[in-house]
Amino acid sequence: MKKTRLCDLLGIEYPIIQGGMVWIANAELAAAVSNAGGLGLISPNAGMSPDGDQVENLKKQIEVAKSLTSKPFGVNLPIMNNPQIEALVDVCIEAKVKVAVTAAGNPALYTARFKEAGIKILHLVAAVRHAQSAEKRGVDAVIAEGYEAGGHNGLDELTTMTLVPQVADAISIPVVAAGGIADARGIVAALALGAEGVQMGTRFVATLECAAHQNFKDAVIKASDTDTAITGRKIGPTRILKNEIATKLLEMEAAGASAQELQTFIGGGRSRRGQFEGDLVNGEAYCGSIAGMIKEIKSVAEVINDIVKSYDKVVAELK
Numbered sequence: 001m002k003k004t005r006l007c008d009l010l011g012i013e014y015p016i017i018q019g020g021m022v023w024i025a026n027a028e029l030a031a032a033v034s035n036a037g038g039l040g041l042i043s044p045n046a047g048m049s050p051d052g053d054q055v056e057n058l059k060k061q062i063e064v065a066k067s068l069t070s071k072p073f074g075v076n077l078p079i080m081n082n083p084q085i086e087a088l089v090d091v092c093i094e095a096k097v098k099v100a101v102t103a104a105g106n107p108a109l110y111t112a113r114f115k116e117a118g119i120k121i122l123h124l125v126a127a128v129r130h131a132q133s134a135e136k137r138g139v140d141a142v143i144a145e146g147y148e149a150g151g152h153n154g155l156d157e158l159t160t161m162t163l164v165p166q167v168a169d170a171i172s173i174p175v176v177a178a179g180g181i182a183d184a185r186g187i188v189a190a191l192a193l194g195a196e197g198v199q200m201g202t203r204f205v206a207t208l209e210c211a212a213h214q215n216f217k218d219a220v221i222k223a224s225d226t227d228t229a230i231t232g233r234k235i236g237p238t239r240i241l242k243n244e245i246a247t248k249l250l251e252m253e254a255a256g257a258s259a260q261e262l263q264t265f266i267g268g269g270r271s272r273r274g275q276f277e278g279d280l281v282n283g284e285a286y287c288g289s290i291a292g293m294i295k296e297i298k299s300v301a302e303v304i305n306d307i308v309k310s311y312d313k314v315v316a317e318l319k
Contacts, residue, residue, distance in 0.1 A: 004174065017038060018199070019076075021151070022078075023275050029300065034072060039074055043076050079104055089110050101123070121139045126154020127156050130142075142175055149179035153179075159180075179288065184308075184313075188314045205220050209300050216285050220287060
C-alpha cells in the first residue's frame with residue numbers, strides 16, 4: 001500500500017484512520033486499529049453511561065489503550081456545545097496523546113496548545129472554506145468528510161467524490177477522505193482524488209473489537225445500498241439506518257415540523273440507545289451509506305489486512 005505524508009505525520013504504517021464514533025470508539029477498538037497499522041481514535045463518551053463524566057471516562061480509556069498498544073492512537077474531540085471540552089483537552093495533553101481530531105467548532109481554540117505539547121491535530125471539514133480556514137489556523141491535516149458518512153454531516157451535503165479533490169486543490173497540508181469508504185477500491189479512489197489517507201467508521205462498526213451492540217452490527221451486515229437516510233436537516237443533517245425513528249423524522253420534516261419540534265422528538269440519548277444498547281426501534285443508529293458493501297463481521301486486523309492485500313491488485317487493474 002502506498003505510503004503518504006499522512007503515514008509520516010502520524011507515525012503509522014497504513015494511511016487508514018478509524019472514525020471517532022461517539023459511543024462506541026473505545027480503547028479496545030482504537031488499540032486494535034493502531035496495532036494493525038492504522039490510527040485508532042478514542043471517543044471520550046465511549047462506553048459511558050448517559051450521565052457519566054467524559055473527563056474521567058477519557059482518562060480510563062487512554063489508560064486502557066496504552067496497556068493494549070505501544071503504537072500511536074488519537075482522541076476525537078467535537079468542540080461545539082461540549083461543556084467539558086477544556087478539561088478534555090487538558091487530559092489529552094497530560095496523557096501525551098499523539099493525535100487529536102477536532103470537529104464541529106473552531107480548531108484555533110486549541111491548536112496552539114496541542115502543537116506546543118507535540119500533539120498532531122487534524123480537523124474535520126465539510127467544505128473548501130472550512131479546510132482553508134483550518135490550514136490557516138495551523139492544523140496538521142484535515143479530514144474532508146462527504147455526506148455519505150454516518151452520523152452528523154455538513155450542511156452543504158457535498159459528496160466525498162466532489163469534496164475531496166476540491167479540498168486537495170485548495171490547501172497544501174494532507175487531506176484525509178471520509179464518507180463512503182470501506183475497502184481497497186475506496187482507498188485507491190480517495191488517493192486518486194488527491195487525498196493522502198482515509199477515515200472509516202461504519203466498516204469498523206462491524207468488527208469483533210467494536211463496542212457496538214450486536215443488534216447494530218447485524219443491522220449493518222443486513223443493510224442494502226438504500227437502507228440509510230439523511231434526517232434532521234433543520235437541526236443538522238444526520239445519516240442513520242432506516243428504522244421507525246428515521247421514518248418518523250422524515251415524515252415530520254415533510255410535514256413542515258420546526259427545528260424545535262424535531263429536537264424535542266429526538267430528545268437525548270437516542271444515538272446511544274441505538275448503537276450501544278441495541279434498541280433499533282427507539283434509537284438512532286449512525287451508519288454510512290457504504291453499509292450495503294459490508295457483508296461480514298471480522299476482526300480489525302482482518303479488515304485492514306484484506307484492504308492492504310487488495311490494494312495492489314486494484315491499482316494493477318487500472319493499468
